């Protein structure tokens with residue numbers, strides 16, 4: 001079955017090791033459509049200057065492009081105001097900003113910070129640092145065999161001691177969707193704020209931050225068809241207003257004297273230094289591309305594909321899926337094990353067939369330890385993948401053990 005979206009992505013037509021590229025590592029980074037590549041090229045061909053500074057027409061135009069990219073992000077996630085949208089380098093920088101500017105300021109000895117066992121290191125280590133510095137406690141929500149967080153965990157672990165819940169929306173290892181709404185509801189009922197890691201969900205599920213009532217959220221542009229080097233921190237204005245800047249320097253000040261400085265209003269207060277305008281413009285183009293396809297359509301296409309992949313892998317000899325075998329309540333991130341073969345060998349051997357998958361701990365050491373695994377093989381699907389990609393993957397997987405002379 002031909003996939004109409006493949007032609008939008010120039011790299012998908014390339015070959016690797018003499019084979020058609022089958023790209024199944026979309027959770028690491030997605031490929032970029034022509035719309036994004038053209039937007040970045042046009043930015044440099046037609047518009048380049050520094051934003052917010054020059055009094056000349058080109059700089060004014062670049063400022064408008066940069067601020068219009070912010071508007072596009074704001075509308076995409078349903079934020080109330082563009083002052084609530086801060087451009088960062090990536091999700092990692094956004095979580096570090098929050099740890100320093102919010103966590104270090106508000107957390108006190110004895111407080112609890114709740115995370116899930118499935119956090120990516122970027123939304124875990126900053127909170128470990130805050131907890132260690134402030135003598136606070138890091139409390140974990142654990143998952144069940146299917147990769148889901150049971151209600152009981154939410155009820156029992158989020159308590160009056162909880163001040164921050166920092167939680168991923170979709171696990172980058174298991175693909176399971178966290179019950180964000182009920183976590184936010186519980187957290188607010190005990191006076192805690194919630195920080196959501198939307199990195200693996202924002203390009204796959206419809207998100208509205210006001211509807212969710214989430215206090216902060218972050219994601220990276222490069223995992224949603226945009227360029228690398230751009231991320232987003234969303235925060236409710238009432239919190240962002242009270243937080244001190246994270247990076248000091250040019251572009252984020254109002255007035256500077258020899259001994260002190262006053263800071264620019266939101267969002268510039270958090271955007272010290274010359275910003276990555278071309279990446280912001282590219283991210284806006286990526287969002288327009290997603291909107292052109294429609295998230296409902298993307299979600300349905302990806303869910304059908306995930307269903308197909310789970311069935312296919314379940315029937316492939318010696319393959320064990322890690323986490324849920326069901327296509328409900330999950331995205332197209334699927335971890336698996338091939339019996340007696342290390343995931344790095346699986347990935348290297350598949351590469352010879354032109355198939356790019358991820359192997360390793362996926363920046364989630366505590367989850368790996370909890371699952372009693374050192375590594376997994378991981379595919380992560382998106383709408384430009386096809387059932388043929390999955391058939392080829394399953395076919396190649398069946399040869400690996402024979403190729404390595406491993407008996408049954």
Ligand SMILES: Cc1ncc(COP(=O)(O)O)c(C=O)c1O
Pocket residue numbers: 027028090091092093120122123168170171172197199200220
């Ligand atoms: C769930 C999740 N959160 C955060 C990140 C960090 O993203 P970045 O490296 O772009 O900051 C990743 C990256 O894989 C991720 O999968």
